[in-house]
Amino acid sequence: MSSLLEARGVVKSFPGVKALRGVDLRLGAGEVLAVLGENGAGKSTLMKALAGVQAADGGEFLMNGDPVRVDTVRGAMAAGIALIHQELNMAGNLDVAANIFLGREFRKFGLVDDERMRREAVTYLKMVGLDVDPAVEVGTLPIGKQQLVEIAKALSVDAKVLIMDEPTSSLSQTEAEQLFVVVKDLVSRGVSIIYISHRLSEIVQIADRVTVLRDGENAGELAGDEITHGKMVQLMVGRDVDRFYQRTQHELGEVALEVKELRTTAYPEHAASFQVARGEVVGVAGLVGAGRTEMLEAMFGVMPALGGEVWVQGEKATIGAPREAIAAGLALVPEDRKTQGAILDMAVLENASLASLKRDARKGAFLNREAEEALAEKGIKDLSIRTPDAAQLVRYLSGGNQQKVVLAKWLAMKPKVLLLDEPTRGIDVGAKQEIYGLIEELAKQGMAILFVSSEMEEVMGLSDRVLVMHEGEVAGELKRGGITEEQIMSLATGGVSQELKV
Ligand SMILES: Nc1ncnc2c1ncn2[C@@H]1O[C@H](COP(=O)(O)OP(=O)(O)OP(=O)(O)O)[C@@H](O)[C@H]1O
Ligand SMILES: [Mg+2]
Structure with missing residues (x-):
């Protein structure tokens, strides 16, 4: 040719x-x-x-x-x-x-x-x-x-x-x-x-x-x-990557996150309510524009909620800003790493460690430099971040590796509730498998995980339960085992399934 x-x-x-x-x-x-x-x-x-x-x-x-x-x-x-x-x-x-x-x-x-x-x-x-x-x-x-x-x-x-x-x-x-x-x-x-x-x-x-x-x-x-x-x-x-979604059945704990009638600027008239238990992985499906990102951002204080309540492990959280969300035990890995996630002109070390969090939170626990370095090195290893060394500026990493740095930072914090917005966006298959393994591990340790994803396979493979959002509301809820792509699509596009309606 x-x-x-x-x-x-x-x-x-x-x-x-x-x-x-x-x-x-x-x-x-x-x-x-x-x-x-x-x-x-x-x-x-x-x-x-x-x-x-x-x-x-x-x-x-x-x-x-x-x-x-x-x-x-x-x-x-x-x-x-x-x-x-x-x-x-x-x-x-x-x-x-x-x-x-x-x-x-x-x-x-x-x-x-x-x-x-x-x-x-x-x-x-x-x-x-x-x-x-x-x-x-x-x-x-x-x-x-x-x-x-x-x-x-x-x-x-x-x-x-x-x-x-x-x-x-x-x-x-x-x-x-x-x-x-x-x-x-x-x-x-x-x-x-x-x-x-x-x-x-x-x-x-x-x-x-x-x-x-x-x-x-x-x-x-x-x-x-x-x-x-x-x-x-x-x-x-250079190797086979199979058995992607290694979820195991484990006991769910008490309710870690409860969202009551949360309303955002995306759909001011509509409200979302749901719960996530300790050890549970809940996927949020929906079309782009369904209000999923706005929901996470309102929960985390990135943008103001128009109404509603967020409860973390039985306590009502006052969330006006991210630092309050962090103090309440929440972490959010944002969708747009460039403006919200990584600080491009800082080193991988500072991005992946709690340094950047402390600046957000102001009152994070004191950590010494060595502990911080150890944490960053662990993140680099756990997520196989490809960088010449921890001193490299994040700007010079490839897109997928920047995403991993953002993940590493929040994982290092060990929050009670982890919110992830498109966590594997731009991440290669091998690293995806590692991240799924990590999510499973965190759930097993009792973390509650809520993730938004537009990849149907990921939502179906990783979730214990799927919330399908439509115009700012939870249009339906599907349990692991019985989830099909058709069901998700039907709910996401506004089709109502009576027995699934929550
Ligand atoms: N301006 C730069 N300065 C220093 N290193 C760089 C720069 N741009 C790219 N690199 C490095 O070159 C290598 C290739 O990066 P590149 O962005 O081409 O990867 P990629 O295949 O597109 O990855 P991804 O799937 O994550 O987007 C990486 O190690 C990256 O860190
Ligand atoms: Mg690239």
Whole structure:
């Protein structure tokens, strides 16, 4: 097959890290090529090199057999290559249309022509199935919708090669399906796609070919029927990863968390009530926009609740701010690690230890430096965080490894109730298995765990009980053993099942 885009022998180093050690990549015209690899394998680095965001140290790049220079974004764009970043890159205070046409604004009489941009933006918003007002500020949209705006933006530059670095990590299954329709539509119009995801079922669904990176090198390729879950994992991790969800039956303790009639700004008229026992793992399913993140944030004092009560181990908690939530025994691993989770310009050590918590909590127990270091080292080991050392700034870790740092910090706190919002977002299969093992272990020790996830498999596999949310209410509750995807979907979309209604 003739190649549209080819990269040969790409190398890239950072201080202390050889991210790419001579990687080859070949993309055929009209192809959907998936690039896989564990967290830190070098996927994003390779994509940034292809798109001129961060030039490679060496290597050759060819379009249709001719050498091209992709050492700047401009150069890559001229060659027809566009990248949708793993980390959202939007200007939150600008409106949707302005973000889509950022740097390429339409002008009329020398002034930015907002009206035209908003009109034209609608075309691209339609392509991604996003029904929002182009005049609305991007920062006010939930993260899933911001992601779709980012995709609309890439579509508007009319790329021949569109690189998507984990485009679905903050999308629900329904929105991801919508994205696949967009991908197929683009392919039928002659666009070739490079697609990165840790959700392997998606790869099976949309990739024509798979190439795997391991430690900055090519680890192998799969095409057609060879693209199976098992083969992909084998190439990525170098071992079989099975028995993903190792939940064991254990005694549930007394009620650790009780939420009574909690109302948030997402659906001011609706209220959620539920309980979680000690040792119980409860999954919260629902469509993006069902009010799940808002619920966790209100419980944790990140945003004010409009009403309702939170009880922790039989005591009513007053929660006006995160430090009060922490004092009451709650911990929240947020969905958006970049703004709420990790402090990018601090070292892994400080992020993973209680240092950052103490700043939040002000009155955390005194810990000495050595104890803190030991704790951070334990986190790095337990979650296999890939970093040259604990002094590395979090900014320089790969996306999945940043997520692990955030997890490590909260786990170190040993809260009574652990709230997790999309805990394995962007995390590779091997590490996911480790995190599931950790959750099981914590539950066994008596922690109450409430987690929000858009990955159906994860919700069904990990939960003792599933709460399905719809428009700010608990639309239904399903017990382990009898949970099906159909039931969850039906409740999530507002279908009411009488006997399940709580
Ligand atoms: N600017 C940087 N400075 C230092 N190290 C970096 C920088 N960018 C990436 N790295 C390192 O290069 C390696 C590859 O990172 P990369 O982001 O390409 O991984 P990835 O395969 O995209 O992982 P993930 O699945 O977690 O997104 C990692 O060890 C990472 O820490
Ligand atoms: Mg990456």
